[in-house]
Amino acid sequence: MTGQSKRKKFLYINRRAPHGTIYALESLEVVLIGAAFEQDVSLAFIDDGVYQLMAGQDTSGIGVKNFSKTYRALGDYEVRKLYVERESLAERGLTVEDLMPISFEDEEDDYAEKPSILVADRSEMVRLIAEQDVVLSF
Protein backbone atom coordinates (compact mmCIF):
# COMPACT_ATOMS: atom_id res chain seq x y z
CA MET A 1 0.00 0.00 0.00
CA THR A 2 1.28 3.41 -0.90
CA GLY A 3 -1.17 5.20 1.37
CA GLN A 4 -2.21 7.34 -1.56
CA SER A 5 -5.77 6.63 -2.62
CA LYS A 6 -7.00 7.30 -6.13
CA ARG A 7 -10.34 8.98 -6.64
CA LYS A 8 -12.41 6.56 -8.70
CA LYS A 9 -15.55 6.95 -10.76
CA PHE A 10 -18.44 5.02 -9.21
CA LEU A 11 -21.78 4.56 -10.96
CA TYR A 12 -24.79 3.26 -9.06
CA ILE A 13 -27.47 1.86 -11.39
CA ASN A 14 -30.98 1.81 -9.95
CA ARG A 15 -33.60 -0.20 -11.85
CA ARG A 16 -36.33 -0.92 -9.30
CA ALA A 17 -39.28 1.01 -7.92
CA PRO A 18 -38.91 1.92 -4.24
CA HIS A 19 -40.67 0.39 -1.19
CA GLY A 20 -41.62 -3.03 -2.67
CA THR A 21 -38.09 -4.32 -2.08
CA ILE A 22 -35.09 -3.07 -0.10
CA TYR A 23 -32.94 -2.34 -3.20
CA ALA A 24 -33.58 1.41 -3.45
CA LEU A 25 -32.88 2.08 0.24
CA GLU A 26 -29.75 -0.12 0.21
CA SER A 27 -28.48 1.69 -2.88
CA LEU A 28 -28.88 5.04 -1.15
CA GLU A 29 -26.90 3.80 1.84
CA VAL A 30 -24.06 2.55 -0.36
CA VAL A 31 -24.10 5.82 -2.32
CA LEU A 32 -23.54 7.74 0.92
CA ILE A 33 -20.64 5.43 1.82
CA GLY A 34 -19.06 6.08 -1.59
CA ALA A 35 -19.51 9.80 -1.08
CA ALA A 36 -17.98 9.64 2.43
CA PHE A 37 -14.83 8.21 0.85
CA GLU A 38 -14.80 11.18 -1.53
CA GLN A 39 -15.21 9.17 -4.70
CA ASP A 40 -16.60 10.58 -7.95
CA VAL A 41 -20.18 9.35 -7.61
CA SER A 42 -22.89 9.27 -10.28
CA LEU A 43 -26.35 7.72 -10.02
CA ALA A 44 -28.32 6.30 -12.94
CA PHE A 45 -32.08 5.71 -12.81
CA ILE A 46 -33.21 3.25 -15.47
CA ASP A 47 -36.42 1.22 -15.96
CA ASP A 48 -38.61 1.28 -12.80
CA GLY A 49 -35.72 2.98 -10.98
CA VAL A 50 -37.10 6.32 -12.21
CA TYR A 51 -39.93 5.86 -9.67
CA GLN A 52 -37.40 6.34 -6.84
CA LEU A 53 -37.35 10.05 -7.66
CA MET A 54 -41.12 10.60 -7.89
CA ALA A 55 -42.41 13.72 -6.16
CA GLY A 56 -45.05 13.34 -3.47
CA GLN A 57 -44.24 9.86 -2.18
CA ASP A 58 -46.39 9.08 0.87
CA THR A 59 -45.57 5.81 2.61
CA SER A 60 -47.66 6.45 5.74
CA GLY A 61 -50.21 3.85 4.66
CA ILE A 62 -47.77 0.98 4.09
CA GLY A 63 -45.70 1.12 7.26
CA VAL A 64 -42.27 1.72 5.70
CA LYS A 65 -39.89 4.64 6.05
CA ASN A 66 -40.23 7.36 3.42
CA PHE A 67 -36.58 7.81 2.48
CA SER A 68 -37.32 9.79 -0.68
CA LYS A 69 -36.36 13.06 1.05
CA THR A 70 -32.82 11.74 1.36
CA TYR A 71 -32.26 12.21 -2.39
CA ARG A 72 -32.66 15.96 -1.89
CA ALA A 73 -29.83 15.94 0.68
CA LEU A 74 -27.35 14.20 -1.65
CA GLY A 75 -26.01 17.53 -2.90
CA ASP A 76 -24.55 18.21 0.56
CA TYR A 77 -22.52 14.99 0.19
CA GLU A 78 -21.09 16.03 -3.17
CA VAL A 79 -23.46 13.66 -4.99
CA ARG A 80 -24.65 15.94 -7.76
CA LYS A 81 -25.06 13.78 -10.85
CA LEU A 82 -28.40 11.95 -10.94
CA TYR A 83 -28.91 10.70 -14.50
CA VAL A 84 -32.50 9.73 -15.35
CA GLU A 85 -33.07 7.82 -18.58
CA ARG A 86 -35.38 9.62 -20.97
CA GLU A 87 -36.71 6.42 -22.57
CA SER A 88 -37.52 4.87 -19.17
CA LEU A 89 -39.57 7.94 -18.19
CA ALA A 90 -41.42 7.99 -21.53
CA GLU A 91 -42.25 4.25 -21.46
CA ARG A 92 -43.94 4.81 -18.09
CA GLY A 93 -45.90 7.88 -19.11
CA LEU A 94 -43.71 10.10 -16.93
CA THR A 95 -41.84 13.33 -17.54
CA VAL A 96 -39.16 15.07 -15.49
CA GLU A 97 -41.97 17.30 -14.12
CA ASP A 98 -43.24 14.27 -12.17
CA LEU A 99 -39.94 14.00 -10.27
CA MET A 100 -38.78 15.76 -7.11
CA PRO A 101 -36.82 18.94 -7.73
CA ILE A 102 -33.29 18.10 -6.59
CA SER A 103 -30.54 20.69 -6.60
CA PHE A 104 -27.15 21.51 -5.14
CA GLU A 105 -25.32 24.70 -4.23
CA ASP A 106 -22.30 25.29 -6.45
CA GLU A 107 -19.65 26.77 -4.17
CA GLU A 108 -17.52 27.63 -7.20
CA ASP A 109 -20.33 29.75 -8.63
CA ASP A 110 -21.31 31.92 -5.63
CA TYR A 111 -23.45 29.09 -4.20
CA ALA A 112 -25.88 29.21 -7.10
CA GLU A 113 -28.56 26.50 -6.94
CA LYS A 114 -28.18 24.07 -9.81
CA PRO A 115 -30.24 21.00 -10.75
CA SER A 116 -28.80 17.59 -9.87
CA ILE A 117 -31.25 15.68 -12.07
CA LEU A 118 -29.94 15.26 -15.60
CA VAL A 119 -32.22 13.59 -18.14
CA ALA A 120 -30.07 11.39 -20.38
CA ASP A 121 -30.82 9.45 -23.55
CA ARG A 122 -30.10 5.72 -23.58
CA SER A 123 -27.04 6.37 -25.77
CA GLU A 124 -25.70 8.78 -23.11
CA MET A 125 -26.23 6.05 -20.48
CA VAL A 126 -24.11 3.70 -22.58
CA ARG A 127 -21.29 6.28 -22.63
CA LEU A 128 -21.71 6.89 -18.88
CA ILE A 129 -21.26 3.18 -18.11
CA ALA A 130 -18.19 3.02 -20.36
CA GLU A 131 -16.35 5.77 -18.46
CA GLN A 132 -16.67 4.25 -14.97
CA ASP A 133 -14.09 2.48 -12.82
CA VAL A 134 -16.79 0.67 -10.82
CA VAL A 135 -20.45 -0.07 -11.56
CA LEU A 136 -22.74 -1.15 -8.71
CA SER A 137 -26.24 -2.38 -9.54
CA PHE A 138 -29.37 -2.29 -7.40
Add this chain to the structure above:
Amino acid sequence: MPTLHTVNKSPYERSSLRSCLDHLAEGDSVLMMEDAVVGARRGGKFVEVLKAARPSCTVSVLAPDLAARGMKADDLAEGIALVDYGGFVDLAVANARVCAWL
Protein backbone atom coordinates in the same frame (compact mmCIF):
# COMPACT_ATOMS: atom_id res chain seq x y z
CA MET B 1 -11.93 -0.58 -22.57
CA PRO B 2 -15.15 -2.57 -22.89
CA THR B 3 -17.62 -3.73 -20.24
CA LEU B 4 -18.68 -7.24 -19.20
CA HIS B 5 -22.44 -7.32 -18.62
CA THR B 6 -23.86 -10.16 -16.54
CA VAL B 7 -27.52 -11.22 -16.56
CA ASN B 8 -28.85 -13.76 -14.05
CA LYS B 9 -32.63 -13.72 -14.43
CA SER B 10 -34.77 -15.50 -17.02
CA PRO B 11 -35.89 -13.12 -19.78
CA TYR B 12 -39.26 -14.95 -19.69
CA GLU B 13 -39.75 -13.59 -16.17
CA ARG B 14 -37.86 -10.27 -16.02
CA SER B 15 -36.84 -7.48 -18.37
CA SER B 16 -33.19 -7.39 -17.31
CA LEU B 17 -31.82 -9.11 -20.46
CA ARG B 18 -33.73 -6.61 -22.61
CA SER B 19 -32.35 -3.68 -20.57
CA CYS B 20 -28.83 -5.09 -20.77
CA LEU B 21 -28.98 -5.47 -24.56
CA ASP B 22 -30.31 -1.90 -24.85
CA HIS B 23 -27.22 -0.58 -23.04
CA LEU B 24 -24.33 -2.26 -24.87
CA ALA B 25 -21.39 -0.34 -26.28
CA GLU B 26 -19.14 -1.50 -29.14
CA GLY B 27 -17.04 -4.52 -28.17
CA ASP B 28 -18.84 -5.26 -24.89
CA SER B 29 -19.48 -8.85 -23.72
CA VAL B 30 -22.64 -10.37 -22.26
CA LEU B 31 -22.58 -13.38 -19.94
CA MET B 32 -25.87 -15.18 -19.28
CA MET B 33 -25.73 -17.08 -15.99
CA GLU B 34 -28.04 -18.71 -13.42
CA ASP B 35 -31.67 -18.54 -14.65
CA ALA B 36 -30.70 -16.32 -17.61
CA VAL B 37 -29.34 -19.38 -19.47
CA VAL B 38 -32.90 -20.38 -20.41
CA GLY B 39 -33.01 -17.41 -22.77
CA ALA B 40 -30.16 -18.80 -24.89
CA ARG B 41 -31.91 -22.01 -25.92
CA ARG B 42 -32.33 -22.68 -29.63
CA GLY B 43 -35.91 -22.01 -30.79
CA GLY B 44 -36.73 -19.73 -27.85
CA LYS B 45 -38.26 -16.31 -28.41
CA PHE B 46 -35.21 -14.38 -27.19
CA VAL B 47 -32.83 -15.81 -29.78
CA GLU B 48 -33.76 -13.09 -32.29
CA VAL B 49 -33.40 -10.39 -29.64
CA LEU B 50 -29.91 -11.65 -28.83
CA LYS B 51 -28.97 -11.77 -32.50
CA ALA B 52 -30.20 -8.21 -33.02
CA ALA B 53 -27.99 -6.89 -30.20
CA ARG B 54 -24.82 -5.12 -31.29
CA PRO B 55 -22.99 -7.36 -33.76
CA SER B 56 -19.65 -6.32 -32.28
CA CYS B 57 -20.61 -7.84 -28.90
CA THR B 58 -20.16 -11.46 -27.83
CA VAL B 59 -22.78 -13.43 -25.90
CA SER B 60 -21.73 -16.32 -23.64
CA VAL B 61 -23.53 -18.76 -21.37
CA LEU B 62 -22.09 -20.21 -18.17
CA ALA B 63 -21.83 -23.98 -18.72
CA PRO B 64 -22.51 -25.29 -15.19
CA ASP B 65 -25.74 -23.28 -15.04
CA LEU B 66 -26.79 -24.64 -18.44
CA ALA B 67 -26.04 -28.24 -17.41
CA ALA B 68 -27.91 -27.80 -14.14
CA ARG B 69 -31.01 -26.98 -16.16
CA GLY B 70 -30.76 -30.07 -18.36
CA MET B 71 -29.26 -28.44 -21.42
CA LYS B 72 -26.10 -29.08 -23.45
CA ALA B 73 -23.96 -27.05 -25.85
CA ASP B 74 -26.09 -28.36 -28.75
CA ASP B 75 -29.15 -26.73 -27.24
CA LEU B 76 -27.71 -23.23 -27.53
CA ALA B 77 -28.79 -20.89 -30.29
CA GLU B 78 -26.25 -20.21 -33.04
CA GLY B 79 -23.52 -17.69 -32.24
CA ILE B 80 -23.72 -18.08 -28.46
CA ALA B 81 -20.53 -19.26 -26.77
CA LEU B 82 -20.27 -21.61 -23.82
CA VAL B 83 -17.79 -20.78 -21.03
CA ASP B 84 -16.81 -22.52 -17.81
CA TYR B 85 -15.86 -20.75 -14.56
CA GLY B 86 -12.34 -20.18 -15.91
CA GLY B 87 -13.87 -18.54 -18.97
CA PHE B 88 -15.89 -16.27 -16.69
CA VAL B 89 -12.63 -15.16 -15.06
CA ASP B 90 -11.08 -14.56 -18.51
CA LEU B 91 -14.05 -12.34 -19.44
CA ALA B 92 -13.76 -10.38 -16.20
CA VAL B 93 -10.04 -9.81 -16.83
CA ALA B 94 -10.51 -8.84 -20.48
CA ASN B 95 -12.98 -6.09 -19.61
CA ALA B 96 -12.45 -2.85 -17.66
CA ARG B 97 -15.56 -3.21 -15.48
CA VAL B 98 -18.48 -5.53 -14.75
CA CYS B 99 -22.06 -4.28 -14.96
CA ALA B 100 -24.64 -6.60 -13.38
CA TRP B 101 -28.24 -6.51 -14.63
CA LEU B 102 -30.00 -7.99 -11.62
